[in-house]
Amino acid sequence: MSQKDLEEAGILLPEDLWGHARKGSTVNIFGLILAGILGIGSGALIYLGDGTLLTWIGVLGYFIFLGLFLFISLRAIRKQNNRLEQLLEKSKNTKKVKETLARDDNSGDNDEQ
Amino acid sequence: MANSSENVHLNRDLSLFDITMIGVGAMIGAGIFVLTGLAAGAAGPALILAFALNGLLTIFTAMVYAELGGAIPEAGGGYLWVKEGLPGSNAFQAGWMSWFAHAVAGGLYASGFGSFLNEALKSLGINLQTFLPQIVITRGFGVIIVLLFLYINYRGASETGTAGNIITVLKVLVILFFVIFGFYTVWKNPSFMDKFTDFSPKGLGGVVTAMGLTFIAFEGYEIIAQAGEEVKDPKRNIPKAIFLSLIIVIPLYILVAFTLIGAVNVPPDSSLPTYLWLGKLGELGLIDAASQFVPLGKAVLLVGAILSTMSALNATTFSSSRVSFAMGRDKNLPDIFGKVHPERKTPGWAILFSGIIMIVMISTLPIHDVAAAADIMFLLLFLQVNVAVITIRKKYGDKLAYGYMTPFFPWIPVIGIFTEFFLAIFLFTYSPIAWYYALVWIGVGFVIYKFYASKREAEKTVTPIVAEERAVADKKKFRVLVPIANPNTAKDLIRLAAKLAQRNDGEIVLLHVQVVPTQTPLYIGREFIAKSRELLDEAIEYGESLKVPVSSVVRVAHKPADAIINTVEERSINYVIMGWRGKTNNPTTLIGRNIDQVGNYANANVIIVENAQEFNPRKILIPISAPTQTKLAVQVAGIFVDTSYPDSTLEIKLVHVNKDVEAGKAVVNQIHEELSEMFDQSTNRVMYEDAINVQHIQSTQILQSITKESAKADIMILESTRGIWRHRYVFGRMHKAIAHRAECPLVLVKSKESGAQFGIHTFFQFFRDIATESRTEEKAELP
Numbered sequence: 001m002s003q004k005d006l007e008e009a010g011i012l013l014p015e016d017l018w019g020h021a022r023k024g025s026t027v028n029i030f031g032l033i034l035a036g037i038l039g040i041g042s043g044a045l046i047y048l049g050d051g052t053l054l055t056w057i058g059v060l061g062y063f064i065f066l067g068l069f070l071f072i073s074l075r076a077i078r079k080q081n082n083r084l085e086q087l088l089e090k091s092k093n094t095k096k097v098k099e100t101l102a103r104d105d106n107s108g109d110n111d112e113q
Numbered sequence: 114m115a116n117s118s119e120n121v122h123l124n125r126d127l128s129l130f131d132i133t134m135i136g137v138g139a140m141i142g143a144g145i146f147v148l149t150g151l152a153a154g155a156a157g158p159a160l161i162l163a164f165a166l167n168g169l170l171t172i173f174t175a176m177v178y179a180e181l182g183g184a185i186p187e188a189g190g191g192y193l194w195v196k197e198g199l200p201g202s203n204a205f206q207a208g209w210m211s212w213f214a215h216a217v218a219g220g221l222y223a224s225g226f227g228s229f230l231n232e233a234l235k236s237l238g239i240n241l242q243t244f245l246p247q248i249v250i251t252r253g254f255g256v257i258i259v260l261l262f263l264y265i266n267y268r269g270a271s272e273t274g275t276a277g278n279i280i281t282v283l284k285v286l287v288i289l290f291f292v293i294f295g296f297y298t299v300w301k302n303p304s305f306m307d308k309f310t311d312f313s314p315k316g317l318g319g320v321v322t323a324m325g326l327t328f329i330a331f332e333g334y335e336i337i338a339q340a341g342e343e344v345k346d347p348k349r350n351i352p353k354a355i356f357l358s359l360i361i362v363i364p365l366y367i368l369v370a371f372t373l374i375g376a377v378n379v380p381p382d383s384s385l386p387t388y389l390w391l392g393k394l395g396e397l398g399l400i401d402a403a404s405q406f407v408p409l410g411k412a413v414l415l416v417g418a419i420l421s422t423m424s425a426l427n428a429t430t431f432s433s434s435r436v437s438f439a440m441g442r443d444k445n446l447p448d449i450f451g452k453v454h455p456e457r458k459t460p461g462w463a464i465l466f467s468g469i470i471m472i473v474m475i476s477t478l479p480i481h482d483v484a485a486a487a488d489i490m491f492l493l494l495f496l497q498v499n500v501a502v503i504t505i506r507k508k509y510g511d512k513l514a515y516g517y518m519t520p521f522f523p524w525i526p527v528i529g530i531f532t533e534f535f536l537a538i539f540l541f542t543y544s545p546i547a548w549y550y551a552l553v554w555i556g557v558g559f560v561i562y563k564f565y566a567s568k569r570e571a572e573k574t575v576t577p578i579v580a581e582e583r584a585v586a587d588k589k590k591f592r593v594l595v596p597i598a599n600p601n602t603a604k605d606l607i608r609l610a611a612k613l614a615q616r617n618d619g620e621i622v623l624l625h626v627q628v629v630p631t632q633t634p635l636y637i638g639r640e641f642i643a644k645s646r647e648l649l650d651e652a653i654e655y656g657e658s659l660k661v662p663v664s665s666v667v668r669v670a671h672k673p674a675d676a677i678i679n680t681v682e683e684r685s686i687n688y689v690i691m692g693w694r695g696k697t698n699n700p701t702t703l704i705g706r707n708i709d710q711v712g713n714y715a716n717a718n719v720i721i722v723e724n725a726q727e728f729n730p731r732k733i734l735i736p737i738s739a740p741t742q743t744k745l746a747v748q749v750a751g752i753f754v755d756t757s758y759p760d761s762t763l764e765i766k767l768v769h770v771n772k773d774v775e776a777g778k779a780v781v782n783q784i785h786e787e788l789s790e791m792f793d794q795s796t797n798r799v800m801y802e803d804a805i806n807v808q809h810i811q812s813t814q815i816l817q818s819i820t821k822e823s824a825k826a827d828i829m830i831l832e833s834t835r836g837i838w839r840h841r842y843v844f845g846r847m848h849k850a851i852a853h854r855a856e857c858p859l860v861l862v863k864s865k866e867s868g869a870q871f872g873i874h875t876f877f878q879f880f881r882d883i884a885t886e887s888r889t890e891e892k893a894e895l896p
Contacts, residue, residue: 011187012513013513018511018512024518025518026518027519029521032520039172043169046159047162047313050312050313051306059161066168066363066364070356073176074353074356076518084514
């Protein structure tokens with residue numbers, strides 16, 4: 001796929017938005033680090049617990065990690081898509097303003113004639 | 114993607130629920146019912162840990178899939194992204210491996226279905242084994258179920274989704290049923306913890322083996338991505354479905370592992386520990402365990418197992434057909450794979466061929482080892498996708514509309530790359546034969562790519578030839594390509610080409626490139642052929658007056674370099690002679706963008722001649738940094754001078770600048786050796802041999818020394834050297850510096866590389882180009 005193919009398939013952003021869209025991940029970094037520590041720590045507990053109570057605490061911690069990770073990810077998806085929609089809306093408005101200005105200019109020319 | 118006139122897209126009719134169920138359906142199948150018993154045998158109670166770690170590792174790649182699935186939601190998934198992000202045969206191999214992996218996984222599920230159905234019939238008192246051997250019965254059932262799901266998938270994605278959703282919900286209920294009764298049994302047994310005391314009897318090795326064995330059960334996100342083009346609101350729904358399906362499945366795996374080990378009791382006649390007893394039962398381990406503590410356990414679990422394998426088969430039929438569909442659409446497989454049924458809007462042929470692979474696998478091959486090979490291929494595919502996400506971000510950056518962006522970029526994909534590589538390698542200890550199968554399949558893929566797919570790709574991307582005169586069929590003939598743009602310099606270049614062609618009994622190929630802007634279709638260029646013909650007719654006439662066979666080509670292209678590279682490949686060109694306007698101050702290129710591209714991507718000897726060249730020069734300077742450059746540089750010098758008589762005014766000076774006297778002398782000796790070898794091999798001993806003078810200049814100032822020497826020369830011949838890692842361009846920074854300071858006209862020379870060398874350079878060059886483009890864009894954006 002070339003850039004042209006991606007443009008034709010409607011996958012690329014409108015050209016006037018290039019350079020405006022990418023502002024890094026919307027994932028909550030602090031939350032993700034916390035979840036990561038919980039996930040890895042839980043894995044270590046499962047192993048080191050060797051079938052004792054610590055193992056089951058590890059399993060419980062792991063389930064909490066999964067829940068936390070899902071929450072963080074779904075939130076990031078929502079934020080990212082909202083950001084995208086705002087950007088597209090802004091682009092539409094800018095186009096509308098430009099079109100209106102162009103129309104006004106043309107009508108001005110006609111008036112002069 | 115095909116030409117715009119042939120673009121084919123699938124209906125977007127899969128909701129978040131549908132696509133999540135496709136992912137869950139793909140994952141809850143072989144993982145729990147077929148492989149849990151075997152994995153328990155490998156890891157012991159630490160099977161819980163194996164599932165947890167697999168879940169943790171798979172999340173890294175899942176984030177990458179969520180990013181790319183939302184940003185590029187097209188049919189093909191991983192294959193498509195590798196095609197976008199990695200060069201050469203990578204995309205073909207990704208698709209080829211992915212197609213095989215999904216189809217073989219489907220074969221495994223169909224085979225599992227056969228076993229479970231046979232067992233169910235036996236429980237009902239119908240024993241078909243009295244008529245037929247067991248292997249025929251299980252494989253026969255497998256083939257029938259494959260045919261059924263081929264039909265369902267052919268009917269359309271909505272039907273696929275509905276059938277799949279019902280089955281997936283039912284099997285999740287069955288698993289929950291198993292878990293609830295398992296927990297109740299464990300709860301009643303106060304000493305259940307004893308069963309977990311020897312938690313990892315085979316150590317971490319056993320855990321990793323179980324991880325490799327069950328990794329196939331975590332590849333549901335690849336199947337979600339395959340359906341990208343059919344998902345409603347893909348920027349939200351694909352990333353969500355990937356995370357939701359994993360978060361549904363991972364805890365289910367862990368809970369099943371817990372109840373399986375905790376609730377089951379080994380029969381009194383067996384002295385084996387629980388995990389070994391389960392391992393011995395293999396795919397029927399879970400079924401036999403359920404019969405101990407679930408009311409109607411065997412029947413319920415058999416129904417669950419049958420539904421699960423059906424659902425997983427449904428998902429893999431879906432995914433394998435989508436990846437072959439995408440490959441057909443991209444001309445990597447015959448066009449028939451890329452066709453969509455006009456009414457049903459499904460890729461009927463791709464579905465059929467995927468089904469054929471499944472049936473062949475079920476019927477003929479040892480399916481478990483080939484399934485392990487599919488596991489390896491999934492890991493290699495994910496590894497490629499993790500590399501591709503990095504290059505895609507570099508390449509398109511802020512031009513893509515992301516629905517989710519991977520945090521800690523690029524560290525998350527880098528971790529994915531290393532862990533998947535490790536797991537793939539570790540699988541060798543579990544099944545060496547699986548690796549052999551994998552290597553054979555990859556090898557076959559390379560052959561197909563080399564002899565079929567690469568040619569079809571070239572047909573699609575090559576700059577079209579719009580006029581051609583006297584094309585010569587003999588591919589072995591020595592050919593010198595002369596791209597002509599400027600009528601003022603054309604004759605000089607043809608004169609040089611003629612000398613080269615005469616010496617090698619070859620011919621000249623003249624090329625004129627009709628350049629059209631990127632936003633203009635190539636066919637528009639055909640309207641301007643008349644001018645090209647005028648230029649070429651004149652050039653052909655001149656070439657023939659030099660008594661050399663001449664053929665000509667006119668191509669239309671957006672970039673002249675692409676047309677030159679295409680011609681080099683198609684005509685097996687030995688030398689390219691190009692004119693050069695001289696030094697450039699463009700920051701993105703050192704010598705000139707077209708020359709850089711031709712130097713990097715055309716595998717031929719390339720001679721770049723600076724305009725306003727003085728021909729038949731008397732004093733030629735050749736700076737040598739490595740003795741291996743000697744032969745080509747001296748040969749090129751030969752085409753600039755008349756060699757029909759000894760000439761005392763002629764001097765070809767080879768200089769090597771080095772601060773170390775001894776090292777310098779050694780290089781000079783090596784240059785002499787190269788020269789004598791060259792002249793010994795020459796049947797027509799060249800007359801300018803006596804004019805050659807080799808000198809060592811002792812200095813730390815290479816640039817200044819060469820500049821000083823250039824003041825005394827009529828022309829300077831500069832040959833390029835490139836290492837795999839070191840140089841961004843064939844004609845690198847030192848060449849640029851010399852070009853800027855030289856006090857005589859320049860001739861730049863690049864030698865042809867061996868196939869392997871050229872392949873490696875092209876591979877690395879691809880990434881360097883992306884990095885440079887990205888840096889240039891970043892600079893351009895600065896206020």
